[in-house]
Amino acid sequence: MGAAAGSAVADKAPQTVGDPLIRLRGVTKTYGTGATAFQALKGVDLDIAAGDFVAVMGPSGSGKSTTMNILGCLDVPTDGEFIFMGHHVESLDRDQRALLRRKYFGFVFQGFNLLARTSALENVELPLLYRGDAKAERREMAMAALDQVGLKEWWDHTPGELSGGQQQRVAIARAIATKPAVLLADEPTGNLDSERSIEIMELLADLNKNPGITVLMVTHEREMAAFARTIVHFKDGLVERVEAGHAQGERVG
Amino acid sequence: MLGTTFILALRSIRRHLLRSFLTVLGIVIGVAAVVAMVTLGKATTLQVQKSIASLGTNVLQIRPGQGFGRGGGGPRPPDFDPQDVEAIGKQITGVTAVAPQAQSSGTAIYEGQNWSTTINGTTNGYFQVQPWPLTSGRYFTPAEEASGKAVCIIGSTVYTNLYKTAPALGTRMRIAGISCDVIGILTTKGQSGFGGDQDDVVIMPIKAVQRRMTGNTDVRLILVGVDEAYSTAQVQASITDLLRERRHITGGKDDDFNIFDTKQISDTLSSTTTLLTNIVTAVAGISLIVGGIGIMNIMLVSVTERTREIGIRLAIGAVANEVLMQFLVEAVVLSCLGGLIGLVLGQLAVILLSVLGQLPFIFDVQINVIAFLISGAIGVVFGFFPARRAASLNPIDALRHE
Structure with missing residues (x-):
């Protein structure tokens, strides 16, 4: 069961x-x-296996956000290769990358980034809408995603009527509604108190275990990173070191 | 994909209801103005044409003098005489009927009721030139015309004022001091296009009026009905030649009479009202363009304001075209909704103004369809630039936008 990352440990x-x-x-x-x-990135080598839970850490300006943007197909590298499921992403155009995101990626942001004045259900439906799902199917999948984050009863509430933790749960539901291969979370607990943060991290860890979504998360906080199986440290535009998270030991065979 | 963007556009409009309404206000007013102006213009044209038609179509009116606004000085040109009338009827081709007129006025009296009215001396030709049916009775007989018998056909206003509802046929009333037999009552024609009551008239054989009232054989006005198959301009030219000869006008001297072509007046007035309608419509059309600029303005603000939203959409996998289509469809849906509201308001304005202005109410399908299509087109034209700007945003920058 492959864990891990970094060219230095690729052989591991x-x-x-x-x-x-x-x-x-x-x-x-x-x-x-x-x-x-x-030069924000100076030659990053990194491998991430399917099913991993990776926390990316590092000081500001270390290149971790740039790396996340590239991993999320939101940005392209100036040079080098990014291979995702066999696709050379660096050679794809804007719309092709959008289609890749639509199909394989879910995004969770620090600021939640839900559409205001829009019900939780409609927010979660949004990526399904772009994917072109039929109405009934869309509703069913969105409700299932809301159920997974424990907010089924709140489907008709707008972000303004939800707490920060709940908003982030809706955002996670939106990210997983399309059953993506990868969930990218950019400081998902940055705007939450520690109790809420732990709840969100537990939710992400659950999603990583079942249905086995690969989770990539940027965080500043060690306690949050501890939920991950692999922790990648960035410094000065390079991968400094890769270590195993606490979750490593709990892993189910 | 269009269905998706349509849903998204509707949701977005619903989320910003007040702003959406303000955005389309310009279109609403523009469309309402265009529809109201064009419809009212058409109604006015129709009204004018109807008024002119009451004078009779294809009718030439011949009067002594040089016509409106000319020939101020000098002696008054002589009236026509009965021989002129006869000559026109006999020598000019394309003439269906000729009706000389000698007018007078006086008081009509019947059983203590007085009514001051116009007395129109003419022939049966008058009823041929401009058809005017009777409600009861008959027109003149040739014998009555030839002898100038004191018989009269009365207009409905005169009838109502003298007789109320009592029978008038066969009675004898006094008019301008002579007594005459009432032989016919005319149907109601209503007001003329120029405001006069056309039914306030007593019509008698011209010879009776000439002999007993005016005291001469002068004819002040000749009405000539022109056959549909002939051009009124050509008949007018022939009559001009004939009358110049009969009135001894030679060489380069101006005519001392004028011929009025009702068809020509009708055409002139129609084209004038059409021109006015077009000008007012153009002004209203400008407000449509201003409305379009309003849409573009608000859409641009909306794109800036929703930069983060666009970032979210792009991040979760919307391709550029979908974002473009969303904003474009939003602009088009907005302007079409504005157009629809405008159509309704325009129609209400038409109803209100046609009641106030006593104009006929018409529902012009064409202008409604055109105005609606234009409002949609405005959405496309003015929505494209903001939509393209939204679609070209970089998702990372857009997400970071505060």
Whole structure:
């Protein structure tokens, strides 16, 4: 059962059959040109296996957000390879990447980013709507996702009527409604108190176990990172080190 | 995909109901104005044409003098005489009927009731030139016309004022000091296009009026009915030549009479009202364009305001075209809704104004359809730029947007 990441430890993931779900090779990202150019990533190598729960940590400016944007197909590397399920994402155009996101990715943001004045159900339905599901199917899947995050009874509430923790749960429901392969969470607990944070982390850990969604999460907090199986530390645009999270030991065979 | 964007657009409009309404206010007013103006313009044209038609279509009116606003100085040109009338009837082709008129006025008296009215001396030709049916009785007989017998056909206003509801046929009333037999009562024609009551009239054989009232054989007005198959302009030219000869006007001298072509007046007035309608419609149309700019304005603000929302949509997998379509469809749906409200308001305005202005009410399908299509087109044109801007946003920047 392959855990893990980082070119330095690539050889430590022998159980993975075939290629990892995500593979970054020599990924660089440069913003701007000429004298003002800033290199945010300086050649990142990273492998992530399907079913892993990865926490990405590092100080501001270390390149972790840039890496997450690239992993989420929201941005493309300046140079290097990003292979996701065999696709060379760096050579896909904008719309192709959007279709990839639609099919395989779910996003959870620090600021929840729910549509205001829109019911929880409609928010969760949104990605299904873009996928072109029929109304009945859409409703059923959205309700199932809300059920999974424990907010089935709250389906007709708008974000304004929900607490921060509940809003983040709705956001998670939206992210998993399409049954994605990968859930990307950008500081999902950044706006929540510690009790709510732990609830959200437990929810993410549950989703990682069943139905086995690969979770990639950026966080500042060690306690949150501890829920992950693998912790990747970024520093100065490079992967500094990769360690096993506490969850490593609890893993079900 | 269109169904999806349609749902999204409707949801978005529902979320911002007040703003949506304000956005389309310009379109609402523009469409309402265009519809009301065009419809009222058509109603006015119709009204004018109806008024002119009451003068008789294809009728030439010949009067001495040089017509409106001309020939101020000098002696008054002579009236026509009965021979002129006869000559026109006999020598000009394309003439269906000729009716000379000699007018006078006087008081009609019957059993103590007085009514001051117009006395119109003419021939049966008058009823041929501009058909005017009788409610009861008969027109003149040739013998009555030839001898100038004191018989009269009365208009409905005169009848009502003298007789109320009593029978009038066969009675003898006094008119301008002579007594005459009532032989016919005319149907009600209503007001003329120029405001006069056309039914306030007593019609007698011209010879009776000439002999007993005016005291001469002068004819002040000749009405000529023109056959549909002939052009009124050509008949008018022939009559001009004939009358110039008979009145000894030679060489380059101006006519001392004028011929009025009701068809020509009708055409002139119609084209004038049409022109006015077009001008007012153009002004209303400008407000439509202003309304379109209003939509673009608000849509641009909306795109900026919803940058984060667009970021979310892009992040969860909307392709650029879907975002473009969403905003475009939103603009089109908005402007179409505005158009519909405008149509309803315009129609209400038409109903109100046609009641106030005593115009006939018409429902013009064409202008309603056109105005609606234009409002949709405005949505497309003015919604495209903001929509493209929304679609071209970078999802990362959009998500970070506060």
